[in-house]
Amino acid sequence: MTDKTEATARTMTAWRQTEYGGPEVVRAEQMPVPSPGRGEVLVGIGATVLNAADVRLLRGDPLLLRLAFGIRRPKQPGRGTDAAGTVHAVGEDVSGLAVGDEVVGELPGGALAEYAVSPAARLVRRPAGLAPATAAALPMAAGTAWQALERAGVTADSVGLRVLVIGASGGVGTFTVQLAAMRSAEVWALCGEGNRSLVERLGAARTFDHRSTAVEELPEASFDAIIDIAGTAPLRALRRLLVTGGTLVMVAGLGGRVLGPIPRILQAVLLSVGAKRRLRPLVAVPKPEVLAELVALAAEGRITPVIERTWPLTEAREALTHVDAGHTVGKVIVVPGH
Numbered sequence: 001m002t003d004k005t006e007a008t009a010r011t012m013t014a015w016r017q018t019e020y021g022g023p024e025v026v027r028a029e030q031m032p033v034p035s036p037g038r039g040e041v042l043v044g045i046g047a048t049v050l051n052a053a054d055v056r057l058l059r060g061d062p063l064l065l066r067l068a069f070g071i072r073r074p075k076q077p078g079r080g081t082d083a084a085g086t087v088h089a090v091g092e093d094v095s096g097l098a099v100g101d102e103v104v105g106e107l108p109g110g111a112l113a114e115y116a117v118s119p120a121a122r123l124v125r126r127p128a129g130l131a132p133a134t135a136a137a138l139p140m141a142a143g144t145a146w147q148a149l150e151r152a153g154v155t156a157d158s159v160g161l162r163v164l165v166i167g168a169s170g171g172v173g174t175f176t177v178q179l180a181a182m183r184s185a186e187v188w189a190l191c192g193e194g195n196r197s198l199v200e201r202l203g204a205a206r207t208f209d210h211r212s213t214a215v216e217e218l219p220e221a222s223f224d225a226i227i228d229i230a231g232t233a234p235l236r237a238l239r240r241l242l243v244t245g246g247t248l249v250m251v252a253g254l255g256g257r258v259l260g261p262i263p264r265i266l267q268a269v270l271l272s273v274g275a276k277r278r279l280r281p282l283v284a285v286p287k288p289e290v291l292a293e294l295v296a297l298a299a300e301g302r303i304t305p306v307i308e309r310t311w312p313l314t315e316a317r318e319a320l321t322h323v324d325a326g327h328t329v330g331k332v333i334v335v336p337g338h
């Protein structure tokens with residue numbers, strides 16, 4: 001293992017949970033700085049960006065999630081996945097990354113800390129001109145937006161396609177609007193009244209307040225694609241909005257306490273049988289090759305993460321509480337003090 005020994009502390013602050021619950025269950029602990037294993041690197045965290053997924057894991061909600069993440073308590077106690085930072089140590093069998101490299105990626109967990117280990121293969125280099133907080137906003141939120149648009153057929157040249165984005169002001173939504181507009185689609189968006197001008201600046205041609213406009217009021221058979229990041233509108237109503245051959249992509253992870261979005265996904269499968277309009281669930285996964293493209297777009301200024309607020313690592317619980325409330329505008333950043 002090669003190590004940036006002088007610059008790397010022996011102990012660090014990390015936010016961890018030993019039980020499921022709200023933000024009150026996370027604790028800032030002092031613990032040894034972890035060592036990278038085979039194929040891994042140690043990253044000194046420059047910025048961590050929170051996602052709705054972080055609070056779903058915190059709460060173990062829906063209960064079905066616990067089958068994979070730990071029945072009684074989370075198997076991985078460290079929260080936080082999306083981060084940018086500096087490689088401080090390199091484990092065996094790592095090629096292509098060295099101590100001192102600036103990186104960004106979706107880590108397997110534990111990024112709400114001063115240091116975290118990550119498989120090297122998950123990381124992408126951060127160009128010098130891209131701030132750590134800007135880069136760290138990209139992996140999950142922009143990666144999900146990218147994968148949702150691809151699944152909906154809103155690809156590189158989408159001139160003439162009309163796309164509806166529901167939940168346009170959140171982390172995934174702000175990137176979905178930008179990427180769809182960048183691909184020349186005409187974007188309509190549902191968001192809170194106070195965020196309409198922001199979403200229009202991001203590229204939406206028309207915006208509607210989701211509290212006063214029901215999807216049933218939008219024109220029928222007029223959208224080539226719908227990206228549903230809110231998950232509350234009736235599926236039958238959404239299907240009516242699609243043109244023949246159009247696609248609804250279901251991004252939202254919401255639903256009942258036990259099964260989460262599973263019943264809605266099953267309903268979508270049933271409504272799609274023999275229909276000329278597709279209703280497709282999305283399970284986004286970390287894709288470093290997509291992240292590399294997103295990093296390049298951000299470095300060129302073609303997409304710009306919306307950053308609502310930055311908290312110091314010492315106040316990470318407040319940042320989680322804010323995301324837990326469900327009204328995040330763009331992304332929330334947590335920055336260590338080292």
Ligand SMILES: NC(=O)c1ccc[n+]([C@@H]2O[C@H](COP(=O)([O-])OP(=O)(O)OC[C@H]3O[C@@H](n4cnc5c(N)ncnc54)[C@H](OP(=O)(O)O)[C@@H]3O)[C@@H](O)[C@H]2O)c1
Pocket residue numbers: 051052053056140141144166167168169170171172173190191192193210229230231232250251252253254282283284285323326327328329330
């Ligand atoms: N399928 C996947 O692989 C995948 C990947 C990533 C995320 N997700 C899921 O996607 C959802 C969004 O994630 P996120 O990180 O973007 O969340 P987020 O940043 O917390 O989203 C919050 C935003 O959503 C808006 N919103 C809430 N309900 C709305 C509605 N009915 N209509 C329009 N806007 C609404 C809020 O606006 P107001 O303040 O005005 O209410 C707020 O600005 C979550 O359920 C998450 O679990 C799924």
